Structure formats: structure tokens, C-alpha cells
Amino acid sequence: MALMTAEQYRESIRKMKSKVYIGGERISDPMDHPVVIPSQNTAAMTYELAQNPQYQDLMTAYSPFIEGKVNRFTHIYQGIDDMVKKVKMARLLGQVTATCFQRCTTLDTANALFIATNQMDKALGTEYHKRFLAFLKELQEKDYHIGVAMTDAKGDRSLRPTQQPDPDMWLHIVEEKSDGIVIRGAKTSQTGSANAHYTFVAPTAGMRKGEEAYAIAAAVPGDAEGLYHIYGRNAGDDRKYDAHSFDMGNPKFSSQETLLVFDNVFVPWDKVFLYKEVEWAGNIPFLFGANHRQTYGGCKAGVSDVLIGATKLVAEYTGIDKLPHIRDKMAEMVVLTETIYCCGLATALEGEKLDTGSYYVNQLLGNVCKLNVAELPFKIARLAVDIAGGILGDAPGEKDLKSPEIGKFVDKYLKGVAGVPTENRMKLIYLIQTLLFGFNSVGYVVESVHGAGPPQAQKSSLYRLVDWDHKKNLAKTLTNIKD
């Protein structure tokens, strides 16, 4: 098959009957639930665009592993250009959905595990890479969407996993069987877990001697016995129940985040890629980190493009778009957006070929990219609020506009320049409201800070990666300091 259509993707997920909970209750068919549908639309776009002839080069790639065309979201980097295209693909999807399309997890984790298992096998003589390759082929052939579960519940962050009063606060191995293992714990802020065929489980940090039970990487199907997808509440998520209304802002697309509970989930050995090797546990999130941090340089730039377009239109619709200060602010929004994109691109360009045969991004620049992503969207948001006006916070809605009694007032008084229907202005105001303060804000603002770990994780990682000696030697040479 290798490339599914969006419809095939939806069907494949529908068949799984994963246990999804919203508002404390299990929902019968996630594919038909108003809160879930927009998130599926978004994930489905990663399949739909791959069918589009216009985007073949960007959305698909040739895989040497199955010797055929695959969705780029399942591709192992074969060159610098693959990493560049990843960023461009992410920007495209951000532009088309204005939210988190979830499936970058597949790409970023597969590439990390490809390297990590290879390195382990070389060092330890294990067979993880062989196992992983087998699963990779399945993943590529069946065109899976696979999430990544790293962020443990963690409990008291000042304590190590084994020091927690409750040993389950970090996901761990609770039983070893002949045919596999049983794991327990929970992973939070799980992007698109209920829209995914599988979830890659991996440690969220390095482990130490004595913490063997917490050193586990594996692949778990979304409908595994004991796996619970508990939907998180985004700000403004109730609007999804009224999907016909333009008050929803972005009427078609949203992200999906869950609390993913592993209540004694069994994993067969062939889906286990790390097992108690504590000294290798940190390598997986480390390798994943830079990959994923780079992605934000694309996807958040794409969402920003939508925000910029909406803001520009609102300015035009109210006749302020030619004011010098508005033009300066619009330009500034572009500068900030392109800055994170540049960081994403450079992270690819400065990547390298590893002895695993695959390519890998520049770790240092990946962290630089994400640290900018954690700052600049707030500046972009402020500019958008400034330009869009106070109405952003308190516009009447579609029911007001269409009210037999007062609709005429809303239509009359929210009108901007001649020739533009009031409704158009209102739709854009709600799009912006949803991006910045509604259910899309989690994908644009919160995730920009915390995706791929919080900024301090990137700062620490970066600090270790800097070649301080090189910089110090430059200064010493210039000042004739001899050690």
C-alpha cells in the first residue's frame, strides 16, 4: 500500500476501537465525536496532501528500506535535502491546518530510534536495530501514523523515578514474560495518541544505575489492552460542539492531546527497542529532541503565516492597513516568523551523515531553533492583538449576526470598509481568537514553549553542545594569551 488516502486512514483508525475518554466517559466512536473530528481532519491532511500531485516532492520520498515511495512522515533521512524538506513540509501543514498536525512525531522518533538502536547494537551486540528495521518496514508499508510517548507524569520533579512515593509516576516495566513485557505508568500531553496506529514509548530523560525498570522503549498499538486515551481540555474547546458556527474560528482543524495511561500494557519482544540499558536511555530523547525541535521551525512558521494573513485581512477590512505603524508591525510579524523558519532550515543544512547510514540534524542549531520558537510566537501574538483590535476579545458571534432581532445591528456596526461583508471580518476575528486564545492556542502558544521539552531543557542541552574551547581560543589568540 505504502500511501493511504485520507479516507483509508480514517477507516484504519476507526477499526481500532481505542479506548478514548472525553469528559470522564468513554466515547463510542471517536471518529464521530465533535471534539475529535477536527483533530482527525488535521492528521488526515498528512495523508491527503501526499496524494496531491502538487506536493509529491515535498510529501513523499523514496525509501531504500521498502524500495518504494513512502509518505515523508515515515521516511528515514537519506540526505541533507530530506531534512530541509521536512521543515518545508511542516510549514505547509501548519499553513493548511493552522494547528498541530501531530504526525511529525512519527518522523522525528523513527529517525531517532533508527540511530539509537543502531548505536546500541554496535556497542552492545543487541538486536534492537534489526527489530526496529522490521517494524520500520511495516510502518512505511502500512503508512502508519505513530505518536511518541515520552513525557512521564513525573509526580514530584525534585525526586528521581525510584524515589517517588508512587513508583508509577514514571512509566516502567512491571513484569517480564517469555513473550514480552508488561509496562505501567502514564505519559502526559500526548499529541494525537488517539489518532495514531501506534505509539512509540521512550524515556523522557537519561536513567541511572538502579533505575533499570524505567529504561524502556517500545511500540504500542493505540488499541492495546490497558491503554487509555484521556482527552485533555484545551482552552475554548467547547466551541467544537458548535462546529457549524464561525465562532469556532478554525472550523475544521484542531490538535489532540491526551493523558495516555498504560495500565499494565503488554508489549511483545519484537516491539521492544530498549530494555533496562540505563546508560542508553538518555540517548533516545536526546536524538529525538533536536529532530523535533527543528520541526517547530517549520510548523509554527506555518501557523504564523495563517495568523499573519488573517491579521492583514482584518487590517484591510477596517482600512488601517496602509498606516505606517501597521505596516511596520506586519513586517515585524513576518521577520519573527521567518526567523524561526531560518533556524529550522539551518538546522537541516548543518546536519551530517552518521555512520548509521542515515542523516541527522545539527543538534546545536536544533536547540537554537526551539529556543526561538519558545519566545517569538508571543511577540507575534502581541502584534496580532495590537493590529486586530480590541474586538478580538469580545466580538458578537454568528448567532448574534443572524438573530432576527439584533442581527441587523451587528451586521451594520461591525462592518468595515465598503464591499466586504461583515461576516468575513467576523470570521477572521474568530480565527485569530481561536489561534491565540481558543483551542488552537495550545498548538500555537503553549506547545511552542513546551513541545520537545521546556526551554530550560534546550538551554542545558545547548550548553553542553557548544564548543567553548574554540571560542575561548579565538579570544586568546587575538590577545596573545598563552596558557
Place this chain on the structure above:
Amino acid sequence: MALMTAEQYRESIRKMKSKVYIGGERISDPMDHPVVIPSQNTAAMTYELAQNPQYQDLMTAYSPFIEGKVNRFTHIYQGIDDMVKKVKMARLLGQVTATCFQRCTTLDTANALFIATNQMDKALGTEYHKRFLAFLKELQEKDYHIGVAMTDAKGDRSLRPTQQPDPDMWLHIVEEKSDGIVIRGAKTSQTGSANAHYTFVAPTAGMRKGEEAYAIAAAVPGDAEGLYHIYGRNAGDDRKYDAHSFDMGNPKFSSQETLLVFDNVFVPWDKVFLYKEVEWAGNIPFLFGANHRQTYGGCKAGVSDVLIGATKLVAEYTGIDKLPHIRDKMAEMVVLTETIYCCGLATALEGEKLDTGSYYVNQLLGNVCKLNVAELPFKIARLAVDIAGGILGDAPGEKDLKSPEIGKFVDKYLKGVAGVPTENRMKLIYLIQTLLFGFNSVGYVVESVHGAGPPQAQKSSLYRLVDWDHKKNLAKTLTNIKD
């Protein structure tokens, strides 16, 4: 009476039967509507705290006009100290409600109209000040909450009022009668209009010759014939319908903003304070502006205090509060908060006594204050998101926590440090979510940018107020430049 209790205030509003529309329909009793109730709770706090012995000095003042104690929100400044206390009162109410308490409009407008009408009478021989004083006494004695309606619908912002295709896009006089006048138009983003006894109508900008019909200031009762309060939609406002749930974040308090339509509203002469004097039209928003811009130095600092407190608790509940970078970020949140407060205080301190007998804030610093308010809350918000963690965007809610089926998982896995119930952590996460991305965000983030006019209005105003010659002369003197 002079000082109403909160209950008396509620009753006084309930009796008015103002025409309030939500979702396109007129609601029968605004005082009982779940969307309106939290906004009334907030407005009512301006009455409740004035009854509290602890806050007498801050919340009340002696009025020479009625020779008795009044709520400070109805007070005309008799000294620098009154302006200082205004900022402190605003901070207190921001701290107690974490949202916009609406009634600063009464104080800021009454002080502006007191001066403006006085200046007009002196210059023009009119009787506006006499009229205003009569109404002021009523306002103080009856302890009114009065809103201010300045921001016109405006249509195409590149056109003057008379150039608009629809002449109603700026509120204007449509008829003069023997006993009063008739006005038409709409004012947007009306803070607390449905919670107010009256609304002060005033121009939003200076007017020119030929625009006489647009030069109008007046007081209009909230239940005037032809007056429509159309509720605006805040991000996340649906949560108010589920007020028993902690998902509401701030379960008791919200702001209120409406589109206020004047569909041929009659105003008797004794409530008219500006009538076609175009050259004086700009003076009212100008005087109001600095007053109101100063207020933000108090109220937004107060809301920030809540955000800081909630963020600190969340950090403690997860055991990260002692990390150096968390401490630095917490300190930074305080610095930003106190900076806007300092600006508010200095705006008072550098105020002066006018020949109207009343005091007035420092205009330049009022604009400095508001320009900082338009920037810093976004920085504070980013820090709060950084510290509170990704869970801020996607925590399960109260129904999840209390679900017979999966409540145990939520309770177990969202737990932080020992001894703190999971529910407490969740409540604070929802408080922060509501402040930054939910229905309180309009009062904290959007209003910080656009309240008292957009930043560019403050910048222009400030530019005109700077004594450039003084600064230029300093430089000339130092460099011996003689003109």
C-alpha cells in the same frame, strides 16, 4: 444612601430591565444568566469591599460635593493621595477578582468630565459644569456604577465620520428636540455596560468643523429606550455555563463587554455635557485617556499578582520551585508586574492641581504606564506558561477527575508532591488557563493592549506631550551649540 451593599447594587440593576442579548436572544433576567453572573460578581466587589472595614481608607473617600463619604469609584480627586489610592484600589480589585471589575470607568470619566465641563464653561459661558455637578451629586449619593462609551463602530478607519457610507458608524445627534436630543450609533467593547446604572457617552477622538453632529457627550441610563446591550463572546466563555466545574478556572469572576447600540436614544438636556462644540470634543477623550491609562498600572498588576501566585503554587506542587531558573523566572514576573505598578503610582505622584479645583494625573506618565501595560503582560504570560508546564494546554478536567471509570488514573497521574491533592493542582492549572487563554484573557491580555485606546494612540499622545525643547537644550548646552 451614598454607599450601597453588593446586594443593593444587584437589586438596583435587576430592577432596570435593560435589554441584554446573548447568542442573539434577549435574556429574561440578566442577573440570573450564567454568562452574566460572574461579571456581576466582579462589579459587585466594588460595593462589597467598600463595606469592609479593612478597606475603608482605600475604597471610600470624603466628597466635598455631597459632604459625606462616597465610594472611591465616584470620587473627584481632591489631592495627589486620591490618585495614588486609585491605583492601589485598582490593584486590590484586580487581586481579588483576577479580571476587569469594570467600574474604573465611573471614576476615570467623572474626573475627566468634571475638568472638561469646567473648562468649557469658562471658555464658552456654557452651563455644562453646572449640569455635570448636579449629576455628579446624584451619582455619588446613589452610588452609581457608570460605564463609558467612547469607541465608535468606526466602519472604514481611513475615512472621517462624515465620509462614511453609513453616517451612523460614529455615534451622532440625529434630532434636536425642545427637551433633549436623539442620538444614534454604536459603541464597541463596552466594559460592563449591562452592569451599569448609566453610561457616559463621549467622542472617541477630536472632531473638526462640519462634524458637529458627532460632538456629543451625555449620560444615558442602561435601560434607556432604544439601547441594546449585545454581549460579546470571550474566548472560552462556554465554560461559564458549567459554573460548578473547576474547569471554569476562575469560578466566580469575569468581565463583561458588549456592543452597545444606540438606536435613536433620547437624552434630556440636563444629561448633555457637550453639544456640537467640535473644538472641545477631543478634550474629553484626551482627559479621560491619561486617567484611564493610569488605572491599568493598578488593575493589571493585581491580576498579575494572582497569576504569579498561581504559578508559584503550581511550581511548588510539582517540586520545581527551588530550581534556579524557576526562581529567576518568578522574580522576573514580579519585576514586570511591579514595573507597571510603579508607572501607575508615578503618574499619580507627578499629577497636579488644576484651576478647576480638582487634581489631575500626569498625562505623559499615564501614557508611559499604558504603553508598558500593552507590552509586559505578554512577557509575564510567557513566563507563566514556561513555569506551569505543557499541562496548561491540555489537562483533563473535573469530570475526568471524578469519573468512576478513569478518575483514579487522573487523580494518580496528575499528582505532584506528596501532601497536595491532585485537585488543587488542577484547579490552579485551570485558573492560569482561564487567565491566559480563557474568558479572563480578554481582561488580562487583550484589554492590556487596547484598553484606553491602542498603543499607537498612546504613542502619538505621548509624542505631543514631551518637552522636546528642554531635552534638546540640554544637549546644546553640553556641546556649546548656540542657535
Place this chain on the structure above:
Amino acid sequence: MALMTAEQYRESIRKMKSKVYIGGERISDPMDHPVVIPSQNTAAMTYELAQNPQYQDLMTAYSPFIEGKVNRFTHIYQGIDDMVKKVKMARLLGQVTATCFQRCTTLDTANALFIATNQMDKALGTEYHKRFLAFLKELQEKDYHIGVAMTDAKGDRSLRPTQQPDPDMWLHIVEEKSDGIVIRGAKTSQTGSANAHYTFVAPTAGMRKGEEAYAIAAAVPGDAEGLYHIYGRNAGDDRKYDAHSFDMGNPKFSSQETLLVFDNVFVPWDKVFLYKEVEWAGNIPFLFGANHRQTYGGCKAGVSDVLIGATKLVAEYTGIDKLPHIRDKMAEMVVLTETIYCCGLATALEGEKLDTGSYYVNQLLGNVCKLNVAELPFKIARLAVDIAGGILGDAPGEKDLKSPEIGKFVDKYLKGVAGVPTENRMKLIYLIQTLLFGFNSVGYVVESVHGAGPPQAQKSSLYRLVDWDHKKNLAKTLTNIKD
């Protein structure tokens, strides 16, 4: 005497014959040295302006201690208004000199020692306050300029004083005699030490048991035996040797910083204000800190005023001052400047009366003030560079303008708008260059960061001062969290 004229001040310093070194050599008469003269001019302005009838209210005060008029720089705060006027006086002197006028050290330290000695006597039954009062009267009557020596050499900052390989890296007591004590060590970045009659010596941080020798506060005359003033090099200081040239930028005023070496300096008992009481050592820099941090809200705003004036003139001289982006940037320079000033004022306004009888600033806001000072001047500087143009970095100088050969070219091609001599534009360019990159930059940029301690010192201090519980309780109350 109580108030000296500038000339009397100069004479009083000239008589002292302090040991001042420049370029490694002792200079014969500091009062006649081209590098020192501008710094004396600046210090002398604190005397000159106090003689000016226009500034009596700001520059002088009534002292209850000598029952007469004193220079405000020697005054102990008797009310909130005194602390407000301190900030205004500092701004005035910044405006008039565009550099560091040095003498705020007298005021800020005297007020700290007044309180500290009072508290010690109450707690310990010592006589430090009595001693200090005696010296205070002398200081006020003789109108002294007194510096403050806190910042120790410190050596390896990761080691405590007693752990240093060289015990002198922190100033300490080396001998106790019947009539006094002998101290050794050095204090760095000493503002105006060679222009001062005395220097107050105090610890730069709290001390612990075992560090008694390092707990010392005292007053030492500038020409004490064993005291060496070693002039520091400011960027661009060589221009002072060519004082007739406008290339000097600020031809009359500079700051002064020295490395002040105490090579076994004797101090009589009556000038000793702390002696081995380690638990009280930290109190002095703590009390001094907030006082001094507030001052920057005035003085740096004053220097910014000059920079703003010069930048505005340069914009006018080249015909760009009416461009919208230039106006916005000029306004932004003002906003940043007034923000630090507001912080300075609010630090005074929120001060309080202590049981020492004197007033004290608000510690928390003093730290807020300084933290803003440590950030905003860099933003102001960037705006000034943006507006002033690239010529700021590489303008020809006065010799070029006056060259018989090529002066005509410089005059012709550096001319801006009609009617303004080229020389005027050039003078202002050099003023700005000197403020941002020349010898005044130490007083505007470096000192803004490090004066009264580095930003991290303020952040730590602030963190301890915040009433976290109050903020946390606000959030708990709103969310109904009971402990």
C-alpha cells in the same frame, strides 16, 4: 559653613594631596590633570547647583541634626518627599552633566549607616550610632563629598574571603590598636574616590562566623596614609587629553572610577561603625542597596534625556525627524526613560518611616528599579544608534573640519538641512558617540548594569522580599483551595 561653593569644594580637595595615579604614575596635582578635570567639574555641579536659587528646594534641605540648611546630598530622609526629591535631584544632575556625578554615594550611604548603626546600638548596646551622628554633623556642616567603598577585589568568586589564597582579596582588619584599627585590601570601581573628602568603607556582602576580620565599616579620609587611588581606564578616555576639541563629545563632564587600595590604612575608633559583628555586616550593603538602586531611576533618566535631546536634534538636522518610524522610535526612547524614572519615584512613594526616626525607600521597588535600569539603557542606546545613523561610528573630527586642505569637504558634505552649521551636527554626533561608546559610556551603560551590584544581586534580593504567601493566597481564594 554647611554649603560650599564649587570653588571652595575644589580648593578643599586640592589641599588634600591624595595619592592619585594615572598611567602608572602619581600625578602631581589632580586638580590640574586633563583626565581628572572633567570628573571634578561633574562632582562640583553638586555644589554649584545648590547655590543656584532656582534649585534651592531640590538641592538643599533642612537638617534637624545641625538645625540648618544642608546640601541634599548630605541629608537624612525626614519624609517621603525627601526620597522623591532625591530622584529628581539625580535626574537634574544627570541632565546637566550627562554622566555620573558621583556624590549620590554620600546620600545613599549616610542614610544606610544612619539606620544600620541605630539598629545595632539597639540590639547590641554599642555606640556606633552616636559615633555616626557625630560624623554626620561634621559631614553636613563641612558639606563633604563622601564616596562609598564596598566592592572588594574578591579574587576567586567561588571562595569565601577566608578561603582565598591571598587574605587581602576582601578588605579586612589586620591590626587592632588602642586608638583605632588598621585595614588592608582594595575596593574596585570606586566612583569619584579621588574627588571625595572621605570614603565610607563597608562590607560588600554578609559575613559569617569566622569572618570577623572582614566585618568592618568606617570612614577614611581621601588622603589617608596608605590609601592609593589608581585611575581606571574608560573606553575613549584619551580624548580627554584634547579637551579643546569637540571630538571629546561631552567636553566638560566625565565620571571617575578608581581602584582604591588600602595598604594598611589606620582608622581611629570614632570613625569605625561596624567592627567584627558578622551578623550585622550584610545589613549595611542591604540597606545601601535599595537606596542606591533607586537613585539610578533618576540619574540614568537624566543622562537619557540628554541622549534623547541629542538624537532628536541630529534627526532634525538631517531632515528625518518627521518620518513616522523616527517619531515612533523617539517616543519609545522617552517611554523607556520615563519607565525607569517612574520606578525611582514609586520606590520613594512606597517608602516608610522606620523606628530610627528616618525614612527608608521601598526595598522591593528599589530592586525593580535597578533591574529595569540594567536593561532599558541598551534599548535606548540601540534606538539612538538607529536614528543618529552610521556616521555615529566614523564621523571625521574637528581637525578634519578645520583642516586647510580638506576642511571644505567635511564642511560641505556633512552638512544636513539648510541653516544648521555642519559643526553643530558634528558636535552632537560626538556627544552621542561619547555617551554610548566613549568615556561617558561607563556611566551610562556599564554602570547601569553593575552599579549597586550586578542584576543577579538585585534579583536574589527581590526574591527574598516578595510576599509570596499573599500572592499564593489570592490564587487559593479564587479557586477555593483550602490548605
Place this chain on the structure above:
Amino acid sequence: MALMTAEQYRESIRKMKSKVYIGGERISDPMDHPVVIPSQNTAAMTYELAQNPQYQDLMTAYSPFIEGKVNRFTHIYQGIDDMVKKVKMARLLGQVTATCFQRCTTLDTANALFIATNQMDKALGTEYHKRFLAFLKELQEKDYHIGVAMTDAKGDRSLRPTQQPDPDMWLHIVEEKSDGIVIRGAKTSQTGSANAHYTFVAPTAGMRKGEEAYAIAAAVPGDAEGLYHIYGRNAGDDRKYDAHSFDMGNPKFSSQETLLVFDNVFVPWDKVFLYKEVEWAGNIPFLFGANHRQTYGGCKAGVSDVLIGATKLVAEYTGIDKLPHIRDKMAEMVVLTETIYCCGLATALEGEKLDTGSYYVNQLLGNVCKLNVAELPFKIARLAVDIAGGILGDAPGEKDLKSPEIGKFVDKYLKGVAGVPTENRMKLIYLIQTLLFGFNSVGYVVESVHGAGPPQAQKSSLYRLVDWDHKKNLAKTLTNIKD
């Protein structure tokens, strides 16, 4: 020849006997003048490193025009990789010299003129490209350093060239002869003009009908009759006269900026590349702009590397480098530095092949790059000042350290951690002082703002380049808005 050694370069310039003025007087041999020597050392590094086998790939390229190896500074881009290497070469030279190495002007202008003349010939049937190719071959074969003269004196910036009281304020054609033309005017802030073999003259902005005389591009030898190089004064330039002292900070390298006066300079026709074609005048600075704006992403990152290295060493030398806040600030310096580098790289990566056969950078990203360069070095500078300490502004100098009288004090008290000579710490303090406030500040701080035009020029340019329609359509599609 194609590749000169540094010595050959110096000889080639020495032979030219250009008219260079310093302090109003013509200097006899610029190659021997202490103010000029460091700037030559810097320019010479572009030759020296090209001889270094280690840097062959980066510093040289194969030119199809002379069919041989050329210095990359004279190369016409033959692919994306050439533009990437340009940024890397610029960073290398910034790292090695810590200042402006001047010769990027050759590369950036040659590539712009290559395209511009090609486009003109195609559109107008002129022979400019043929002329340019001939000169290009000479330039590559003789390994010229060529400056670019764009920024006119401009006089009153609110007036067009022909409206100026003095017609020479913009460089213009004053006479047409059979063998060439005569030009008059002046160009300011000329980077390295006295170190260059030729200067490319070009308009600084687009020209309009009636301004034909101002539409001129040409190549002029540095020693042309009537050409005057008037040295500009950098902050702190006097230190160059004392080159043996470490107070110079960067003892070997500086930039060079002149006021370049064209006092009736004759240019033969074969060196004229634009002549009165007003509609094509703006194309040259436009094409040059993005090229040059990209360069800053490399060179200023290189200078930042030195600043980072020096700051890190100073932190280590005083024992503070392991403090969490210092580590965070060091990391932040790196993030800011790499951000501008990423922008430079992405500007190359997103470039394209033109129908001229050569490649060209991405214009939009070039402007994004420069706008970041105009902001971030100020933030880097602030962090460096914060970490390096107050001593940065006022350290004693080498003469103090070596003084028989007080050298022992300086050596003793400026010492940091054990094992590091005091002199090393002092050298680095002076390096930082020179980079931020001394003669290198023009190349790091001022030029970062104004190089390749002021930020507002980049903002305007960027605004025109953005594909607003694409962004608007994204928003319309998402909200179902049909036009």
C-alpha cells in the same frame, strides 16, 4: 596571478599612493600609520587565509570566467553552496579578526553588478555586462580588493537629490567627455576605501525622471585624481597610537571607514556600468542589499564568537562560570549568535539560479537576517557586560600593571582564580571593552544597525517582498471566505 599573498596585497596598496587624511592632514604612507595598520591587517587576512591549505575550500573557488582558482571574495556565485560558503567565510574572518574585514564589499557588489548589467543589456541593448565581464576578469586575475560607495552625503534627507541647495549632496555626473565622464559628490561611512584597489560607485537608492545625472555606477581606482579618503574617527581610536599596550584590546585588527570625496573624478567609459538610466538605478542597491545583508549573518556571528569566548574566559578567571545564571546567560549569547547565523545560511539555502547564469540569495530572508543583526548584538552586548563585570568600564591599564610604584597593587588585586596571571584577565577585559565601547564597536554595534542600510530600509524592502496574498488566502481558505 589570481591569488595574492598578504604581503603582495600590502605592496600593491602601498604603490597606489592614495590620498588619505587623518586628523585633517594627508599622511605620507598609509601603510605605516598606526591608525591604518590594524585595518590593513584585517583586510590582509582575506588574502592570508586564502593561502592557508586548511581553508582552501572556504576561501577560494573555481571561476569559470578566468577558468581558474580565485579568492572567494571575487567569485560570482555558481550554486547554492557558494552562497552558503560565503556566510561561513564571513564567520571565519569575523572570528579571526573580531572586526570588519571590509572585503565582502567586493563579493556582494560584483554579484549584484553581474546581474544588474546583464538585466540592463537584455532590456536596453546596452553593453554594460560586456564591460563588467572584462573588469570582472581583471578583478579576479589581479585579486583586487574593491570597496563599494553607495551611501551619499544626502544633506537634507527630506529632499530629493535635485532639490538639495547643494547639487553635490548626492554623487552625480558633472561632465560627459568623449573618453569618459566626470563625477562629483561624496560617499560616507566607506568601509576600507583606502585599503582597496578600486571602489565600485553606485546609487544608494532608486532615481526618478529628471534625476539622470544621479544615476551612475562605475569603478574608480583608489588613487584616482580628485579622490580623497578622509579617515573617520571611531570611538576609542586613540588607543591605536599605543599599539604595544594591551589597553588596545584587539592589538592587531580594526576596521576602516572614510568619508570618500569625489572632487571631479574622471571615469573612462569602460568602467561605467550605469549611465543615466534612472529606471535601473534602484536595481543595483536592491540587488546588492540582500547580498550584503546576508553577509552580516556570518561576520557578526564571528565577532560574537570572540566576544563569547572572551566573556567565558573572564567568567572562568573569576570563578563564576559555574553559577546557574551565568551558564544561562552564556547559553543565551550563543542562541542569539547562532540565530543570526541561521538567518544567513537560510538566505543562501533559499536562493535561486537566475537567467543570468549566476545564483542569487533569497531577498526576503536577506532582509530578515539583517533585521535580526540590527537587534541581537545589543542583547549580546548587554549579556557580556553583565557577565564581565563593572571592571569592564574602569580597569587599570598596562602601564598601571607595569608601574614600579603601584604595579604590585594592580597585579595583586585584579587577580582572579589561582593559576591565571592577572595580565590575562586584563587583556580580555580590554578586548571586550574594545569590542563594545572601543574602536571595534563601530564594526560590531554601529555597523550591525546601519550596514547595508538602516533597519527601516530593510523593513520597507521586506514589506514589498512578502507574498501577502498567499498568507491571506490561507486564512480565507480556513474560514471559507470567498471573494
